[in-house]
Amino acid sequence: MKEAVIGIDIGGTFTKYGIVDRNGNCLVENSVSTDFTDDVNEYLENLYKNIEKSFSPFASEYEIKGVGIGAPNGNFYNGTIEYAPNLKWKGVVPLSNLVQKHYKVPVALTNDANAAAMGEMLFGGAKGMKDFIVITLGTGLGSGIVVNGEVVYGHDGFAGELGHITVRPDGRQCGCGRMGCLEAYASATGIRRTVYKFLADSLDDSELRNVSFNQLSADMITKHANKGDKIAIDAFEYTGHVLGQKLADIVACFSPEAIFLFGGLAKAGDFILQPTRKHMESNMMPIFRGKVKLLISGLGEVNAAVMGASALIWNELDK
Secondary structure, eight states: OEEEEEEEEEOSSEEEEEEEETTSOEEEEEEEESTTOSOHHHHHHHHHHHHHHHHGGGTTTEEEEEEEEEOTTEETTTTEEESOTTSSSOSEEOHHHHHHHHHOSOEEEEOHHHHHHHHHHHHSTTTTOSSEEEEEESSSEEEEEEETTEEOOTTTSOOOOGGGSBSSTTOSBOTTSOBSBGGGTSSHHHHHHHHHHHHHHOOOOOGGGGSOTTTOOHHHHHHHHHTTOHHHHHHHHHHHHHHHHHHHHHHHHHOOSEEEEESGGGGGTHHHHHHHHHHHHHHSOGGGTTTOEEEEOTTOSTTHHHHHHHHHHHHHHHO
């Protein structure tokens, strides 16, 4: 029989899953609700039922060899989700053990940014690279750091939280409770806050003045930037300035071949790439200038999160 794995990406509202073969072909993809219950076992029963329904047309041809899971606050070493602020399951959840009891195959779990890094290495723009970083620009800012072909987990499984390095001491409050974290500025949430600050601080004409904060999205800001809206363009410039400065510091620590931007805010393309690259290069130690590629993720929009989770378990199986 042919081999395939299950890739699962757990978000605060929805869980995406897919069946992926060894060549990175996604046979099927679907999603279920994450937040319909605070009982993780009830959630998993619903997830299993939907996965099995989706897989049934392929069951005679493919054998499931493993399950890969990307999740907020996922600990690779322990297979646990630990105190995830955007999930209803509180405390430490032994998710890998729970899933393995059902599927009886190897299960690997990590946070979504580390899964994205594995996906980039196996199926995306980082094929053949040994040293690179993936920055996920979603609701928050996550990061997956790969050194010599291995994801950096640290001694406790939680290394690589670049979204929580300080960029403005006593600056904006972050969702983690600290002040001035990078993700409070360089993320979909961060750029929304920047737009509203710029609207308050200037009298420039902008259609964004007619949009409430809760309705404002990164996609909407990109759309208005494409239309020449000064506030939207200035917000991307400011976001790229902050992100580029910090990436210059990160390059000094890891000297990666490339840095990939992944997630919703990365869809803005050159609006986020150009200012980020400019400020990264201008703030970099001279020895590193011109050596580090800044790229949009090669995984694309379709199946990206599922591909990352699938790459995680394929990598473990290949070990």
